[in-house]
Amino acid sequence: MTDMPQSPDTPIAVKDPSRLKLALDSDFIYTFKRSPVAVVSFVVVVIMVLAAIFAPLIAPYNPFDPGSLNLMNGFSKPMEPNQFTGDIFWLGTDDQGRDVFSTILYGMRISLFVGAAAVLFAMVLGITLGLIAGYVGGWTETIIMRTADVQLTFPAILVAMLIFGVAKGITPVEYRDQMAIWVLIIAIGLSDWVQFARVVRGATLVEKNKEYVQAARLIGRTSPAIMLRHILPNVLSPVLVIATISLALAIIAEATLSFLGVGAPPTQPSLGTLIRIGQGFLFSGEWWILLFPAVTLLTLALSVNLLGDWLRDALNPRLR
Amino acid sequence: MALVSIKNLTRIFDVSKPWLNRVVERREKAYLTAVSDVSFDIKEKSVYALVGESGSGKSTIGKMLVGLLRPSEGSVEIRGVDLAREQDAARVDAVRADIQMIFQDPFASLNPRWRVRDIIAEPVAARGGDTKGLSEKLLEQVGLSARDAGKFPHEFSGGQRQRICIARALASEPKLIVCDEPTSALDVSVQAQVLNLMSDLQDDLGLTYLFISHDLTVVQHISDRVGVLYLGRLVEEATPDDLFDNPKHPYTQMLLAAAPQLGSFGRDVPPPKGEIPDPINPPSGCAYHPRCPLAQDICKAERPLMRDLRGAKVACHMAE
Amino acid sequence: MTTPILSIRNLTVEIPTRHGILRPVDNVSYDIGKGEILGVVGESGAGKSMAGNAVIGLLSPPAHIAHGEIHVNGQRVDHLHGDPMRRLRGKEIGMVFQDPLTSLNPLLRIGDQLTETILAHLDVSRAQAEERAIQALDEVGIPGARERINSYPHEFSGGMRQRVVIALALCAEPSLIIADEPTTALDVSVQAQIIALLKDLCRERGTAVMLITHDMGVIAEAADRVAVMYAGKLVELGPVRDVLTTPRHPYTDGLMGSTPLASRGKDRLHQIPGAMPRLDALPTGCAFHPRCPFVQEKCRHDPAPVLTDGTGAACWYPLDKKAEVA
Numbered sequence: 017m018t019d020m021p022q023s024p025d026t027p028i029a030v031k032d033p034s035r036l037k038l039a040l041d042s043d044f045i046y047t048f049k050r051s052p053v054a055v056v057s058f059v060v061v062v063i064m065v066l067a068a069i070f071a072p073l074i075a076p077y078n079p080f081d082p083g084s085l086n087l088m089n090g091f092s093k094p095m096e097p098n099q100f101t102g103d104i105f106w107l108g109t110d111d112q113g114r115d116v117f118s119t120i121l122y123g124m125r126i127s128l129f130v131g132a133a134a135v136l137f138a139m140v141l142g143i144t145l146g147l148i149a150g151y152v153g154g155w156t157e158t159i160i161m162r163t164a165d166v167q168l169t170f171p172a173i174l175v176a177m178l179i180f181g182v183a184k185g186i187t188p189v190e191y192r193d194q195m196a197i198w199v200l201i202i203a204i205g206l207s208d209w210v211q212f213a214r215v216v217r218g219a220t221l222v223e224k225n226k227e228y229v230q231a232a233r234l235i236g237r238t239s240p241a242i243m244l245r246h247i248l249p250n251v252l253s254p255v256l257v258i259a260t261i262s263l264a265l266a267i268i269a270e271a272t273l274s275f276l277g278v279g280a281p282p283t284q285p286s287l288g289t290l291i292r293i294g295q296g297f298l299f300s301g302e303w304w305i306l307l308f309p310a311v312t313l314l315t316l317a318l319s320v321n322l323l324g325d326w327l328r329d330a331l332n333p334r335l336r
Numbered sequence: 337m338a339l340v341s342i343k344n345l346t347r348i349f350d351v352s353k354p355w356l357n358r359v360v361e362r363r364e365k366a367y368l369t370a371v372s373d374v375s376f377d378i379k380e381k382s383v384y385a386l387v388g389e390s391g392s393g394k395s396t397i398g399k400m401l402v403g404l405l406r407p408s409e410g411s412v413e414i415r416g417v418d419l420a421r422e423q424d425a426a427r428v429d430a431v432r433a434d435i436q437m438i439f440q441d442p443f444a445s446l447n448p449r450w451r452v453r454d455i456i457a458e459p460v461a462a463r464g465g466d467t468k469g470l471s472e473k474l475l476e477q478v479g480l481s482a483r484d485a486g487k488f489p490h491e492f493s494g495g496q497r498q499r500i501c502i503a504r505a506l507a508s509e510p511k512l513i514v515c516d517e518p519t520s521a522l523d524v525s526v527q528a529q530v531l532n533l534m535s536d537l538q539d540d541l542g543l544t545y546l547f548i549s550h551d552l553t554v555v556q557h558i559s560d561r562v563g564v565l566y567l568g569r570l571v572e573e574a575t576p577d578d579l580f581d582n583p584k585h586p587y588t589q590m591l592l593a594a595a596p597q598l599g600s601f602g603r604d605v606p607p608p609k610g611e612i613p614d615p616i617n618p619p620s621g622c623a624y625h626p627r628c629p630l631a632q633d634i635c636k637a638e639r640p641l642m643r644d645l646r647g648a649k650v651a652c653h654m655a656e
Numbered sequence: 657m658t659t660p661i662l663s664i665r666n667l668t669v670e671i672p673t674r675h676g677i678l679r680p681v682d683n684v685s686y687d688i689g690k691g692e693i694l695g696v697v698g699e700s701g702a703g704k705s706m707a708g709n710a711v712i713g714l715l716s717p718p719a720h721i722a723h724g725e726i727h728v729n730g731q732r733v734d735h736l737h738g739d740p741m742r743r744l745r746g747k748e749i750g751m752v753f754q755d756p757l758t759s760l761n762p763l764l765r766i767g768d769q770l771t772e773t774i775l776a777h778l779d780v781s782r783a784q785a786e787e788r789a790i791q792a793l794d795e796v797g798i799p800g801a802r803e804r805i806n807s808y809p810h811e812f813s814g815g816m817r818q819r820v821v822i823a824l825a826l827c828a829e830p831s832l833i834i835a836d837e838p839t840t841a842l843d844v845s846v847q848a849q850i851i852a853l854l855k856d857l858c859r860e861r862g863t864a865v866m867l868i869t870h871d872m873g874v875i876a877e878a879a880d881r882v883a884v885m886y887a888g889k890l891v892e893l894g895p896v897r898d899v900l901t902t903p904r905h906p907y908t909d910g911l912m913g914s915t916p917l918a919s920r921g922k923d924r925l926h927q928i929p930g931a932m933p934r935l936d937a938l939p940t941g942c943a944f945h946p947r948c949p950f951v952q953e954k955c956r957h958d959p960a961p962v963l964t965d966g967t968g969a970a971c972w973y974p975l976d977k978k979a980e981v982a
Binding site: 389390493494495496523524525526527528529531532535550551553554556557590591593594595596597598606607608611612 | 699700813814815816843844845846847848849851852870871872873874876877900910911912914915916917924925926927928929931932934
């Protein structure tokens with residue numbers, strides 16, 4: 017190309033369409049708009065996430081500010097004026113007079129944060145190990161994937177409890193409540209990386225034999241560069257699907273651990289903690305303390321799951 | 337001096353089952369000789385075509401030439417440098433920059449997540465070169481528009497993608513391009529366009545091609561010399577005219593007779609006998625002897641050496 | 657002419673998409689008579705396979721037959737679904753696809769697959785069916801049929817597997833075979849064997865064959881008549897010798913010219929400029945006009961004439977010259 021005269025007025029400066037514009041015009045958005053289930057669950061998830069993020073602004077009370085609590089408000093029924101103070105609470109109050117609606121908003125915050133952080137942690141770990149296993153192969157692959165297999169033979173919740181227990185044993189008592197959330201994230205994340213690793217390894221095995229990867233090797237690109245710049249962007253679709261479904265599972269796992277009393281502490285209650293507290297009042301007639309957090313958890317997990325299901329179908333090239 | 341000199345090139349693949357299966361099933365290790373003792377030279381600014389059916393080892397030779405595979409025995413020398421054995425990294429790098437490859441599948445050889453501009457410029461970018469305006473210039477050189485640089489591969493047809501692959505191969509200003517079945521995935525009318533383009537570029541830029549194909553008729557236009565492979569062995573080498581008008585090896589004769597011809601309406605010639613043998617257990621002596629109409633005892637016992645025969649080279653005991 | 661085995665009349669296949677309705681097969685009519693091999697040729701996306709799939713009821717939704725009729729042995733089949741369609745496939749129509757691996761069940765012995773097919777379509781006992789299966793394998797040239805009947809598909813080579821597929825397609829003695837790129841995945845020498853086999857079997861039994869391929873050479877060797885498709889439309893139809901030596905449609909002419917065989921001894925290959933348009937971006941008038949070297953004003957506006965009478969070219973200005981074919 018030494019003999020190609022470069023004319024100065026070649027109109028090269030054409031603006032490329034941005035990736036966002038291309039994405040909005042894609043079949044993906046088109047199928048999304050035509051799927052009522054996807055749209056509804058997406059809207060529900062967005063509302064819940066926003067509600068959780070802006071909980072301090074939305075919640076009528078701060079349930080964790082002892083100064084604002086009035087024990088007289090305890091056991092208010094939903095939508096009925098309290099028999100002593102006359103205050104009305106939409107979803108009632110618990111034994112200590114905390115507004116259930118507000119505790120749910122704050123609880124959702126913890127639940128979503130723990131779920132998302134755990135999935136992010138699992139994702140980074142799983143993608144890294146899966147990419148390395150798939151691309152490098154040999155003994156590296158054997159060690160990573162057999163570790164994954166062994167871990168899969170234990171139920172995830174058991175693994176999480178084990179990690180949680182060990183972590184609790186080695187953290188000093190005074191930090192235990194502060195550390196609880198982070199330990200929870202690591203415990204759930206470590207129990208969840210396996211599926212990311214497996215899927216990424218499988219996709220990597222397919223991609224690494226494609227000719228564009230050979231072309232990059234030929235040029236002299238290093239293995240890390242090929243993994244990051246060539247293979248990673250092409251294995252992300254299945255990861256996105258798993259991440260969504262994992263988010264639902266992680267939220268439930270967190271709720272389960274908290275329900276069992278090994279998760280979020282009562283000072284920072286998640287939806288699971290709220291359900292654990294609420295179930296103590298079920299048989300004494302104060303059903304709302306249990307029901308509303310439980311319904312919230314169910315709605316959140318179901319919406320995320322439905323979204324994940326739709327995403328799996330939409331991103332599956334065989335179904336299109 | 338020849339640009340490429342291939343001497344006694346051999347490649348053996350270990351196709352054994354995993355260790356545990358071998359022990360349980362009491363099997364020996366299995367080896368597949370994909371390329372066996374192949375020697376030929378490619379002159380500078382010429383087109384050498386390698387032709388053979390599946391299992392002939394033609395792609396394996398191409399991969400060894402560009403350095404994607406290491407030879408088991410023998411050597412590939414490019415301008416006197418043996419890529420697999422040369423210790424001087426600078427010399428290896430200099431030679432590597434002179435070799436490029438065009439692949440068979442235009443859909444797998446471009447990274448679907450990259451813009452065409454980045455794909456084409458990658459060979460230069462990987463070496464830290466200046467890529468400004470490079471892709472646009474190359475796109476016009478291969479008959480596409482500079483405006484196409486901002487698009488993604490899925491917006492192009494098969495023939496256009498193959499042009500993009502050619503542009504990428506040209507980016508680093510190579511001397512030698514290995515073309516592995518560059519047109520076999522394309523439609524006939526597009527194949528003609530791509531072959532003509534490659535032919536023009538060769539003339540304009542003084543390129544050297546190693547052109548790998550399963551189709552004898554495709555290579556006759558573009559090549560200066562043709563090597564016919566059977567089961568990893570070079571059986572005949574000649575100029576295209578010589579090969580077509582006067583094939584000397586019985587296998588070449590069979591290939592030419594079996595290829596469908598446009599004028600042969602309702603042709604009822606007896607089809608060739610037999611199939612390509614299992615490359616793990618190739619026949620003794622001349623690999624073609626079980627299918628050869630001329631076969632004698634010596635063909636079973638002794639592998640024929642390449643010998644000169646009226647301007648061509650042929651590895652056959654019987655050919656005259 | 658007696659009733660043709662397969663008769664396609666004004667067949668249109670439509671795929672509704674968000675960008676509008678695509679017509680991968682647009683108003684196509686042709687017949688195949690007893691013992692005749694019709695080559696259907698075209699480049700990828702021309703609609704040749706889609707037409708074959710329409711005949712055997714294997715269109716994958718949302719693709720569907722929008723207009724037209726398909727008759728097999730005088731029976732109308734384009735509206736059949738479910739069981740009646742399944743009975744028709746196999747009994748009346750046999751299929752041979754490009755990839756022999758996907759047409760065979762990898763978990764069943766080939767003998768069982770053959771016997772099941774025979775039992776499903778013919779009124780014979782199991783022992784007779786097995787005998788027939790062995791005979792069928794023998795006919796397609798599989799050595800040692802009696803022993804090999806207990807083998808699994810993976811134990812055969814590619815060429816042998818395609819022979820098994822042909823045996824499977826023929827074992828219920830259908831009157832029509834649809835062979836979709838039957839030799840594309842095979843080596844040249846094996847391709848020649850398979851084509852010879854298909855030709856022999858069909859001549860002997862009087863089976864009609866729809867041979868779908870992109871390879872003009874295969875068409876020349878095997879077909880009696882040829883149908884050329886372009887962008888969903890039938891552009892030329894006629895006896896193979898006439899169409900290949902004196903093509904009347906400029907597309908056929910260009911296609912013939914660009915095969916490397918035809919330009920032997922020339923420095924450059926003849927080429928048709930451009931590429932086949934995508935179905936969602938068809939030009940106005942004749943779909944071929946932007947690539948046509950003989951384009952006239954009329955071609956840009958008026959849709960090309962539709963071929964209905966069985967031979968000829970769908971062109972406003974058909975060629976009359978002798979093509980330079982070897």
